[in-house]
Amino acid sequence: MLSRPPDPRPLMYLQKNLMSKTPLVELKHISFKYQDSEHLVLDNVDFALGERRIGLIGPNGSGKTTMFHVIMGLHTPSSGIVLYRGKPVKKESEFRELRRDVGLIFQNADDQLFSPTVMEDVAFGPLNLGASPDEAGKIARKTLDDLGLSGLKNRITHRLSGGEKKLVSLATILSMDPKVLLMDEPTNDLDPPTRARLITILKELKQSYVIISHDWDFLTDTVQDIFGMDHGRVIRCDKEHLHNHPHAHPFGTQHHHHV
Ligand SMILES: Nc1ncnc2c1ncn2[C@@H]1O[C@H](COP(=O)(O)OP(=O)(O)OP(=O)(O)O)[C@@H](O)[C@H]1O
Ligand SMILES: [Mg+2]
Numbered sequence: 001m002l003s004r005p006p007d008p009r010p011l012m013y014l015q016k017n018l019m020s021k022t023p024l025v026e027l028k029h030i031s032f033k034y035q036d037s038e039h040l041v042l043d044n045v046d047f048a049l050g051e052r053r054i055g056l057i058g059p060n061g062s063g064k065t066t067m068f069h070v071i072m073g074l075h076t077p078s079s080g081i082v083l084y085r086g087k088p089v090k091k092e093s094e095f096r097e098l099r100r101d102v103g104l105i106f107q108n109a110d111d112q113l114f115s116p117t118v119m120e121d122v123a124f125g126p127l128n129l130g131a132s133p134d135e136a137g138k139i140a141r142k143t144l145d146d147l148g149l150s151g152l153k154n155r156i157t158h159r160l161s162g163g164e165k166k167l168v169s170l171a172t173i174l175s176m177d178p179k180v181l182l183m184d185e186p187t188n189d190l191d192p193p194t195r196a197r198l199i200t201i202l203k204e205l206k207q208s209y210v211i212i213s214h215d216w217d218f219l220t221d222t223v224q225d226i227f228g229m230d231h232g233r234v235i236r237c238d239k240e241h242l243h244n245h246p247h248a249h250p251f252g253t254q255h256h257h258h259v
Contacts, residue, residue, distance in 0.1 A: 020084040024050035024101060024180055025071055030080035031232075032063075032070055037116055043068045043232035044076070049102075049180055054210045055219035057237060058229030064212045065107050067229070068182045072104050100129070103178035107185050107212075109165035113157045118144070118168050125176035143175040147201060159193070162189030174205075181209040187218050 010123065025048070032042040041063045048070075069075045071082065073095030082089050084098040106112045115121040123133075123140035144150050144177060149167055152160065160168060166189055187195050195218065197250055202222045204208070211218050219226055228237035 010254070021051075023048035023083075024085065025098065026083040026086075027071065028081045028083065030067075030070060030077045030082070031088045032066060032075060032077045041232050043231065044068065044080070045232050045234050047227075049182075049208070049210050050114060051208050052225055053208050053223045055223035056212045056229055056234070057211060057214065057219060057226060058217065062229045063232045064229050065184055067234070068104060068184055068210075068212065071097060071182065072102065091140040092172070098175075101179040103173035103176055103181050105166075105169050105173055105181065105183045107188070109162070109169045109189075110158075112169040112172060113160075113165060115157060118149075118157055118160070119156050120170075121168065122171045122175050125172055139175050140171075143171045147171050147174070148197065163191060163194050166190060167194070169203075170198075179207060181205075181207050183209060183211045185212055187213060187215050245246060 022034055027045050027047040030042050030045040030047075031040055033040055043162040045063075045067060047067065056064055056067075066075065070077055073082070073089065075091065083100075084094065084101075089095055089098055113121050115124055119137070119140055122143055122248075123136040126139045127133065141150070141153070147170065149165060151170060152164060152168060155164075157165075157168070166186060170181075170183075170186065186198060190198060195215075199218065199221050209223075211219060211223060226237045228235050
């Protein structure tokens, strides 16, 4: 289990020190329960995102996905506030603005992909943002090219493999050119060469991002800061706050501690 600091405030100090200006999105004292449940899934969470590349690691059920969904306005917090460019966001129209800047790659690719073909799925976002069909087609082709996925262009989306779906999900978000990406377990279903390719892709992206992953080595390769989540609290994850390690890591090379 992750160790818990006595007060979550040091996290905000740390994040604020790392950011040079108002964060693009900030969670302040966010708590959240699902309907008909007494269980506090998010417990007074403070978190900021914008410029840095951040990793979020933590046990199953600790609230990581829920936090992403609160950031996107898919869940309404029980208390606390979401700030976008320093201003509170509450209404759906305000979250729509936020979603132009923040792209979510769902944990389950089947929640992301809904068009018959890969091209249509990747072109959907730009079309929705007002691009003409020609422009949207161009953007989709270029995005797939950049990711080395041109070969999948005309494939039927629901017949893609799990790993292919994950990469196409990334393409559907990148085609909208968000400022920040939220990636929920992007290496799930990826074989080692594809995982390595994703690392190369992420390193070349101009965007900042937050990645949820159980893959410590992947995070150390792709992010600047790593935070842990435990029982609905976001905590620093560094030498003083060691993570537990229930998973196998056959490709792990980075030195790290087990508790
Ligand atoms: N729609 C829902 N209704 C009720 N409880 C839910 C719902 N979705 C998630 N939960 C519960 O909320 C808690 C946090 O779930 P969440 O999916 O955010 O965890 P996670 O950290 O992303 O886990 P994982 O690593 O397994 O993806 C879990 O106990 C889960 O069972
Ligand atoms: Mg999750």
